[in-house]
Amino acid sequence: SQQGEEDPQALSIQEGENATMNCSYKTSINNLQWYRQNSGRGLVHLILIRSNEREKHSGRLRVTLDTSKKSSSLLITASRAADTASYFCATALYSGGGADGLTFGKGTHLIIQP
């Protein structure tokens, strides 16, 4: 079963706009990770946010975490064509932070229109 669920399932925006996608999960977590998958580079880790963090930045990425609502959001600013991909949130399958396996949502498919 999948713990994380991303929303929306699909998102299409113009290049240069910001893209926001959300993830909800069911159980307590040690951390939450975001991954990107496209045909060119496969599945790539983007950012990890720990349960005691509320916000984290990495380049054009901003991730927030609300453990009381069991939700996270990923914001991509100033989108580029190369950001076209599927984005997944992932949490630990078991206790231990995810070192013994991850569970992924179905993903948000992001399309950046030129």
Place this chain on the structure above:
Amino acid sequence: DTGVSQDPRHKITKRGQNVTFRCDPISEHNRLYWYRQTLGQGPEFLTYFQNEAQLEKSRLLSDRFSAERPKGSFSTLEIQRTEQGDSAMYLCASSYRGANSYEQYFGPGTRLTVT
């Protein structure tokens, strides 16, 4: 760092045949994971190894699935008596077991088509 490699990249087989996939992790990584991904879904965890020990295998999809990592380096995933429902992308990932080290590095995957 050459990344995680998987072989073959594509495999077409007839129903009932056995298939074996290979994964070579990043050299200093001692944890290795197998996932399956079907169209429109996220990766689904199958099993993982720490060094040569298989620490979790309860999520292998059936007893037709087995995995090995004999010397704690490369790993193989075997599917016996393949069925059409086994058609999917099989992903391998590796990570380094260290304090607060949870990021996984994924290979390009092996796409299996069972006809």
